[in-house]
Amino acid sequence: MKIAIYDNAEQVAEQAANIICRTINSKANTVLGLATGRTPLKTYQQLIKSHKQGSVDFSQVASFNLDEYLGVKPDSHNSYRFFMNENLFRHINIKLENTAVPCSDSDKVNQTCHQYEQQIKQCGGIDLQLLGLGSNGHIGFNEPSSSFASRTRVVALASSTLSDNSDLLTTQEQAIDKAISMGIATILESKEIVIIALGKAKAQAVALAIEGALSASCPASCLQMHGNVTWLLDQEASSLLTQKRYYQLSQQLLA
Numbered sequence: 001m002k003i004a005i006y007d008n009a010e011q012v013a014e015q016a017a018n019i020i021c022r023t024i025n026s027k028a029n030t031v032l033g034l035a036t037g038r039t040p041l042k043t044y045q046q047l048i049k050s051h052k053q054g055s056v057d058f059s060q061v062a063s064f065n066l067d068e069y070l071g072v073k074p075d076s077h078n079s080y081r082f083f084m085n086e087n088l089f090r091h092i093n094i095k096l097e098n099t100a101v102p103c104s105d106s107d108k109v110n111q112t113c114h115q116y117e118q119q120i121k122q123c124g125g126i127d128l129q130l131l132g133l134g135s136n137g138h139i140g141f142n143e144p145s146s147s148f149a150s151r152t153r154v155v156a157l158a159s160s161t162l163s164d165n166s167d168l169l170t171t172q173e174q175a176i177d178k179a180i181s182m183g184i185a186t187i188l189e190s191k192e193i194v195i196i197a198l199g200k201a202k203a204q205a206v207a208l209a210i211e212g213a214l215s216a217s218c219p220a221s222c223l224q225m226h227g228n229v230t231w232l233l234d235q236e237a238s239s240l241l242t243q244k245r246y247y248q249l250s251q252q253l254l255a
C-alpha cells in the first residue's frame with residue numbers, strides 16, 4: 001500500500017483530484033467508483049475546478065456509487081443520488097445516464113443489488129475506486145463483521161455510523177437504519193483504489209486498517225490484500241500510525 005500524509009485536507013483533496021484527473025486523461029471512458037460523506041467533498045470541489053479550467057473531460061466517464069440508504073427516494077435530500085448530483089455531477093460534463101447510484105427505492109432490492117454487480121461487470125469493472133473511511137473502519141457501508149467475500153447487498157447500519165451520519169440528514173424521513181452497499185469483494189475488484197481519511201476521529205480506524213491484522217472487525221483492513229491502493233491522509237488521521245517516518249520516507253518515492 002502507498003501511504004501519503006499531507007499537512008491538511010486541502011492538500012489531500014488536491015492529490016486525490018490529481019489522481020482522478022490523471023486516470024481520466026489516460027482513459028477517456030474511465031469507470032469511477034465514487035463515495036459520499038464529508039471526506040470527498042473537497043476532492044469533488046477540486047474536480048469541478050479542474051473541469052472548469054478545461055483540464056479534465058468527463059463526457060465519456062461512467063461512475064458507480066458505493067451505497068445508498070434503503071428506501072430513500074432518489075429525489076430526497078437525504079439520498080446519496082441527491083448528494084452526488086448536488087456536489088459533483090451537475091457541475092461537470094458527466095452524462096447523468098452514465099452515473100449509477102444503487103436504487104434502493106424498489107420492491108425488488110435484492111434483484112437491484114444483483115443487477116448493480118452485473119452493470120459494473122458490463123462496463124468492464126471499476127478503474128478507480130474512491131473511498132472514505134468510517135470511524136469504525138467501514139468502507140462503503142460494509143460495517144465491522146462484513147465478509148471480505150461480500151457483494152452488493154442490503155446491510156444494517158452500525159449505531160456509530162447512524163450517529164456519525166445524523167448531521168448529514170437534512171430532512172425528516174422514516175427511520176434510516178439500513179442501506180444497499182457494494183460488497184468488500186466488489187470493492188476489491190477495482191483496478192485501483194484511493195482511500196481518503198481526514199481528522200482525528202479517523203485516526204484509530206486508519207491505524208487498525210494499515211498496521212492492524214487483516215480482520216472483519218476492521219473492514220478497511222481488507223485493502224492490505226489489494227495490489228494498488230493509495231491512502232491519502234492528513235496529519236490528524238495519521239497520528240496513531242507507529243511507522244509514520246517510514247511512510248513519509250516512502251512517500252518521496254511516489255510520483
Ligand code: GLP
Pocket residue numbers: 035036037038039040066067131132133134135139140141161165
Ligand atoms: C459513510 C459512507 C462512506 C463514507 C464514510 C465516512 O457512512 N457510507 O462511504 O466514506 O461513512 O463518512 P464521512 O466522510 O462523512 O466521515
